[in-house]
Amino acid sequence: MKRSAAIVSTAIACVGMLLTGCQKSSNSGTQNQSKITVVENTPVDSLDPAVAYQESAIVTVANTTEGLYTMDAHDKPQFGLASKVKTSNHGLTKTFTIREDAKWSNGDPVTANDFVFGWRRFSDPKNASPYNFELGAAGIKNADAITLGKKPTSDLGVRATGPKTLVVELDHPVPFLSRILAFAPFAPVNQKYFEKTGKKFGQDSSHVIATGPYKIKDWKLGDNTVQLVKNPKYWDAKNVKVKEIKLDVITDPEKAAIAFENGNADYVRLSGQLVSKYHKDKNFVDEISNFNHYLIFNMKEPGINNANLRKAISVSLNRKEITTHILKDGSVPVHSMVMRKLGKNPKTGKDFADESTTNLSQYSPADAKKYWNKAKSETKLRSFTLLYDDSDPSYSNVAAYIKAQVEKNLPGMKVNLQQVSKKTRLDKMAKSNFDAGISRWAPDYGDISAVLNMYVTGNASNYAKWSDPEYDRLIAQANKETDLSKRYQLLLKANNILVDSAACPPLYQAGAPVLRRTNIKDMPMHISGVPLVFKYVYIK
Template sequence: MTLKTKLFATTSALLIASTGALYADGHATHPVTGETLASDQTFTYRDLDESPSIDPGIAEDSAGGDILRDLFEGLYNQDATGNLVPGVALSHDVSEDGMTYTFNLRDNAKWSNGDTVTAGDFEYAWKRAASPELASPYSWFIELMALENASEVIAGDVDPSELGVTAIDDTTLEVRLTQPLPYFPQMLTHFTTFPVHQATVEEFGSDWTKPGNMVSNGAYVLTEHVPQEKLVRERNEMYWDNENTIIETVTSLVINDENVALTRYLAGELDRTDVPAGQFPRLAAEYPDQAVSVPLSCSYYYLFNLRDNAPEEIQNADVRKALSLAIDRDIIVDNVLAGGQKAAYTFTHWATAGFETPDIPMASMTQAERNAMAVELMEGAGYGPDNPLEIDLVYNTSESHKSVAVAISQMWKQTLGVETTLANQEWQTFLEARSNGDFEVARGGWCADYNEASTFLDLMQSDSGYNDSKYVNAEVDELLAAAKTSDNAQANYDRVEEIVAEETPIIPIYHYASVKMFAEDLEGWPFENFQQNWYSKDLYKIAE
């Protein structure tokens, strides 16, 4: 099958050089491309679930990240191919030992209330995100950034004031690391590093993210939020580059059912939506200029609960490996999903920058060989026709997740006689259940926070904030720690992937593709950005 791809002309870099004209109904053409602009410059898209939070210090999901990149701006942004471009920071200097970064901030960045964005706003936000008081589910990202005293601050052993970030003056931010990280600047496009307005947070407390209260520094401001229904943001007139923003209003609609969302898209209610599992071939044939599939930096996997109080059967590595072997990943990607996804035998996505997929033995086996080994391992563990394994599998509500779960449970039943009980949960409930260990086997999806293999494999660290399996392996911890300063991190990553494949705390199932429908008049989407980090300020609609 040939996947249809649509590569739109990007505006992320081009708009910087534009004429500075304001875009309204009367402005007929794009200042750089010369395309005739539509009078309606609104963008409406579908989200599967309500994001747990739109507080940069608390947010934890990719859909929330999409919203936060509109509402807030960090030190750097990404262009259409994933390269760093200036955000609030214009540039940075690095010390000879690679452990001190000095960021030079623009002096014309404003908050939506007119206040100047300063280096102090970043210092406050980072220390807040690391503080035990906030208890951010993403505080571990501050630790991954290798900030001085990060581990101690997060653990509550050191005051947040000791974190390695200091505002030297309003336009100079100093960051001190405990070790050099070549990819450190890439990490600064992540929402956890975005600034927050201290006075607003302190005035409104947990209500500071509500419309009317929120003060933000991105290209858009929050104007309406109906939980479980929609979130609306409109152009921020105080944004330093507002004159080059074309899209006026952005609306994300929470629609749990992919087929309902597709129907609404085809009726013209949405400008972007997800392609339901298995429907890409048909939609690509019927709508070749709208159906799109490109690699996406996410991995789909199942994780086992390895806590001491978890069921004994899933504590057995042979049982876990048998369950992994019995999954025919080719059927999942070719028949169930059929959208350009690739079978996964490693956790790290195959297209991750600088990563070479290691040789995992099961990857080169035929499915018949995998099934035979799975049966042998399961019988060795004491399970078979006379003593079938019974497990519970939970996933967050989605027809696509359900389709994958049903297919895999049938594979387990047919090959191993496993009796699987399937259960779906609402997104927030699902996240809490995984975090609390209230599951046996659960669906997982991880999207890269930056384009380097450690963004995946660090989840295998014993103390990772998103190691929901609670997998512990001293060798893995040592390998990942050493990789951060190694001249050949690939060797460490290879070994970690080999250990994970053998001990199977997780089952990698497939590597994502971004499979969506886009309105024909929408331009500027960054299809060549592997992380698919998009900014509404770079989008625009052309006249039909």
């Protein structure tokens, strides 16, 4: 999700009981009489699984419209609406059995056709799903051709052979299939209900039904509050402990922290100076986020496409200085395209992020001078514009640092700064209407390929428009390799090629320190896919 985040301390007394923001009913005190308020920094853009994009929307869809799998509190995939799966045809056919007791919140049974209909909508290029590339990442037969408009959605490798039997055909075995199928866009859609609601589907709480542990109450598009209440028709309702989850949109981090102090919020993320302010608070939790931040260069721009110039810029940046002196929020420097905790060496257990062998993201003024001298003889470019958005207050300071470092280490190069809205930045990057920009990415499923697949030639998320035949070959080979150790080495080689190109130099993995009530348990920030899953949460 791809994807973003924003979530945040003082107890309040009420009727002689310490509530600490998680409002337990004073007349029963049981775990089922409870409410948790979580702060998000972006409003829900849609509750249609096929088009929902913002993190708040992904969190809401995943917790109300469960799919075949869900992720538990230990970041392990567990069966959701599926009760079992049978693998055949050398790993190319998966036959799922849908739970007999799985129901929609309106009482309709969940059927295999709900998945067929939902996934076909997900793949339909007319719906322009921001995550439709994941169908191809999941290896689903014909997915890539369908999302490109080359084949009809009816050719998607998914079919119902009975009311509760779903057959999924793959182009190649996918070792992380259960993880990717836990992501929100792979949710089922009730065709009969969808056709009844028409264009209003997913636009308010009156035009959406649930299959998950929660359902939505009193919400419409544009609201800054989403209320999730326990779904009594959920197949595993007896194990859902928290009765109500409230998502409040507060874009200002300081106001979010104040809401926490006043007892109006139970979980908010911190940034900048707020981290040092609260780091000794008993509710402070020092977490690392799932977002890597990058400096993206537009390979279509003459001059910017000069490899020596890009390398000079990359090694002119001291990533440790960015995280220690500018961000000061637990962010860490990165030297790999892939964030920490996403993948490990199957033989040694070493983190993939620590195994990159390239030096192109290491600070070296001497190397910057060397590359710059070469670039000056190859291109006449002496200025470029650095694009960044206003979705994170720290971006202005990071951009100013990049400007200062480049102009200091590359004498004669001028950097202009341009701040725009996030929507405008994404639009400019998608249309290749930029020189260089600060961007970020979070994996939508728990595998290294969730990041590296983006940079294959022609991928819609490859904003750099970078292309390398050897890289494409390695990724294609890795996607079909069933030997995990061989696959890992292929992905590592591809990662190093990309970092060495300096087309999209990695900068830092953002910290995600939060203020979380000490009595909230089993609500971790997941490193990939859906950031917050509420099914397993309880209040101690």
